Amino acid sequence: MNERIRVREVRVIDDTGQQLGIMPPPQALAIARQKGLDLVEISPTAVPPVCRIMDFGKYQYQEQKRAREAKRHQKTIEVKEIKFRPKVDEHDYQFKKKHIERFLAEGDKVKATVFFRGREMAHPEIGRRILERLIGELSDVAVAETAPRQEGNQMHTILGQKADKSARRGSTGAGAGESRRPAPVTAASAAGTQPVAAQAAPPTDKS
Numbered sequence: 001m002n003e004r005i006r007v008r009e010v011r012v013i014d015d016t017g018q019q020l021g022i023m024p025p026p027q028a029l030a031i032a033r034q035k036g037l038d039l040v041e042i043s044p045t046a047v048p049p050v051c052r053i054m055d056f057g058k059y060q061y062q063e064q065k066r067a068r069e070a071k072r073h074q075k076t077i078e079v080k081e082i083k084f085r086p087k088v089d090e091h092d093y094q095f096k097k098k099h100i101e102r103f104l105a106e107g108d109k110v111k112a113t114v115f116f117r118g119r120e121m122a123h124p125e126i127g128r129r130i131l132e133r134l135i136g137e138l139s140d141v142a143v144a145e146t147a148p149r150q151e152g153n154q155m156h157t158i159l160g161q162k163a164d165k166s167a168r169r170g171s172t173g174a175g176a177g178e179s180r181r182p183a184p185v186t187a188a189s190a191a192g193t194q195p196v197a198a199q200a201a202p203p204t205d206k207s
Contacts, residue, residue: 001038001039001040001041001056002029002032002038002039003029005025005029005039005041005049005051006025007025007048007049008024008048009022009023009024009025009048010022010023010024010025010028010041010048010049010050010051011046011048011049011050011051012028012031012039012050012051012052012053013042013050013051013052013053014031014035014052014053015035015037015052015053015054015055022048025039025051028051028053031053032053035053037053037054037055037056038053038054038055038056039051039052039053040052040053040054040056040059077107077108077109078108078109079108079109079110079111079158080099080103080108080109080110080111081110081111081112081113082096082099082100082103082110082111082112082113083113083114083115084096084112084113084114084115084127084130085114085115086114086116086120086123086126086127086130087120088130093130097134097137097138100112100134100138100142100159101138101141104138104141104142104159104160104161105141105161107161109145109158109159109160109161110142110158110159111156111157111158111159112131112134112156112157112158112159113154113155113156114126114127114130114131114154114155114156115153115154116153116154116155117153121153124150124155127148127150127155128148128155131148131155131156131157132148134157134159135148135157135159138159139162140162141161141162142159142160142161142162143159143160143161143162143163144157144158144159145157145158145159145160146158
């Protein structure tokens, strides 16, 4: 930028986007100074390098503002864990299921875990039934990314938000709909028979 541009000549673009041509950097910098602006090298690998006349401080501020806006709108997907016990009662089960629905609606994933203690380890099927019930009851809003599996004294599954079916339906064109139209009904198809091509009569023996 400015005096740090050391090349012999540069192609200059002014602050309105107009091409000013090729000139030595001191001449381009003098034009920038007359406007109270900076000379910034924007394409150093070009031949000759391209420089633009701009307010560099304002440019930096706008870039930082855009970066902040992008970061604010960026959603970081987290994995929330909801824990169950093999002897979970119905009220507690429904309460935790509502938490899972809320996490999924916010765009996060959920790790549903059943913890076993002591003699409960001998009955892993109880934990599997809990997780399979959960997957089935949440099938409208969630999809199981992993099947229930046991690791040590716990069994878990990962639930993710289900894709929007309406978006997929909207992406199909009219041509796709036309290709699914039923074939016209003919007399032969209505009777349940296939049309047979006419065959030539066998030649008669004139001898």
